[in-house]
Amino acid sequence: MPLDSLTNSATDALRAAGSYVTDLMTPTLRLGVTGLSRAGKTVFITSLVRNLIVGGRLPFFKPHAEGRILRAFLEPQPDDDVPRFDYERHLTALSAQPPEWPQSTRRISELRVTIEYEPTNKFMRMLGPARLHLDIVDYPGEWLTDLGMLDLPYTDWAETALGHVKRHGDGNAAIGFTQFIEALPAVTLDAHAAEQLALEGARHFTAYLAEARQSNGGISTLSPGRFLMPGDHEGSPLLTFFPLARAAEEGDALLPLLQRRYESYKTHIVRPFFKEHFSRIDRQIVLVDALGAINGGAKAVADLERALSGVLAAFRPGTNTWLSSLISHRVDHLLFAATKADHLHQADHDRLEALLRHITDRAIARAETAGASVRVMALAALRATREAEAKQGNEKLACIIGTPLPGEKLDDRVFDGNTEVAIFPGDLPADPAAALADAERDDNSPRDLDVIRFRPPRLALAAKDGQPLAMPHIRLDRAMDFLIGDRIR
Ligand SMILES: Nc1nc2c(ncn2[C@@H]2O[C@H](COP(=O)(O)OP(=O)(O)OP(=O)(O)O)[C@@H](O)[C@H]2O)c(=O)[nH]1
Ligand SMILES: [Mg+2]
Known part of the structure; x- marks a missing residue:
């Protein structure tokens, strides 16, 4: 092997080792x-x-x-x-x-x-x-929010969850779930029937979670977090349980199945998430x-x-x-x-x-x-917006300018998604407690603040890859x- 090629490969090797290190x-x-x-x-x-x-x-x-x-x-x-x-x-x-x-x-x-x-x-x-x-x-x-489940036995979790359903029981899904629970037989002897009930109950309970989230401005606070956000576990048996409060009965196949699924959910989904990520x-x-x-x-x-x-x-x-x-x-x-x-x-x-x-x-x-x-x-x-000042009589209003997304509404106006507008979004009260109190007023009363969604801004794109x-x-x-x-x- 000629000397300089040896030297070259040696340097390469050194470099490679260097970058590896x-x-x-x-x-x-x-x-x-x-x-x-x-x-x-x-x-x-x-x-x-x-x-x-x-x-x-x-x-x-x-x-x-x-x-x-x-x-x-x-x-x-x-x-x-x-x-x-x-x-x-x-x-x-x-x-x-x-x-x-x-x-x-x-x-x-x-x-x-x-x-x-x-x-x-x-x-x-x-x-x-x-x-x-x-x-x-x-x-x-x-x-x-699933963290809370880790220290909680099934019975305690079920009690809390059922309490929540009781307090927010007026929606269709809440009623559906409650009726399902009330119609359950006191004992389910057959394992296959228990499985079907677990599936049906989980469907009702998931619908309830979705309804609770909907009526709460899109926020879900109830565990299990994966029922609405299943990630890769969509359709998995690990997600087929629901809260049930009843005493253990001899020969009942349903309650033990729900308890086991609840524990498996913690073992196979909740713990690995906290441990690995x-x-x-x-x-x-x-x-x-x-x-x-x-x-x-x-x-x-x-x-x-x-x-x-x-x-x-x-x-x-x-x-x-x-x-x-x-x-x-x-x-x-x-x-x-x-x-x-x-x-x-x-x-x-x-x-x-x-x-x-x-x-x-x-x-x-x-x-x-x-x-x-x-x-x-x-x-x-x-x-997505820029700022401007508008005059209303003698008053100067701090406005924002942007293109509202199609379908967004402000007073009687519905936006088409193409028109740029200047709006006065209103002010947040200086005192945060007042802002919360404002939000806590009757939901139909006029608010001091208008939040509408805007289109993302038009960005300058690089000639090379057409990206911002x-x-x-x-x-x-x-x-x-x-x-x-x-x-x-
Ligand atoms: N004006 C404005 N809107 C934003 C901004 N960030 C997010 N949004 C809006 O909020 C929406 C949700 O933002 P995402 O980043 O998708 O939120 P996410 O938390 O990833 O949502 P999920 O993936 O659904 O959990 C967007 O579609 C926008 O409408 C921002 O900096 N400015
Ligand atoms: Mg996202």
């Missing part, structure tokens, strides 16, 4: 992104990743502002058994003419972005660029559509609060002995973000933040998230700085 040594930060359905998770991740990759406008993301981010790029994620976050498809929807919001997603997904940067430390700088793997995990907030998260953002809830009225706000405290229980060290023993490290940065802040004029952003703080304060106090650094922020991951050059946002950079900034040093 670098890769092994590259630290990983796992960022959990969660929120109840429609909170804005998909838009948040898509915008964060795009802005990182193309170097968007991020003045408050310090490593970027200091010019130390050399590049950011997607790499294959580490977990082969988790679906990949469909970044490209979401980006394509947002780049369409007219732009569309991404489709709703209902299961866990993951994406790895590698950030190459210049270290702040002089000595480290001499070794060349450093790298950080950012693994972003998107999962439905509803799954966190949740316990590995380093940083967490909880996205909250507080404006949507305010707009939805009293029940929606109360339900949002309840759901959030369910979600927060998962971050409370020592709440659940099983979970505490599992989490060797705990989430050290926890961010609550009120999403879609672009529905309000910036003059109201502080109020939105105060409102979220007010809602989560009660939950955080209960959750005693001691040790973790917790922050609350109002943001818009993708800003950057995404306008509100405070996304501050959120990034809090969540990952200190790890890019």
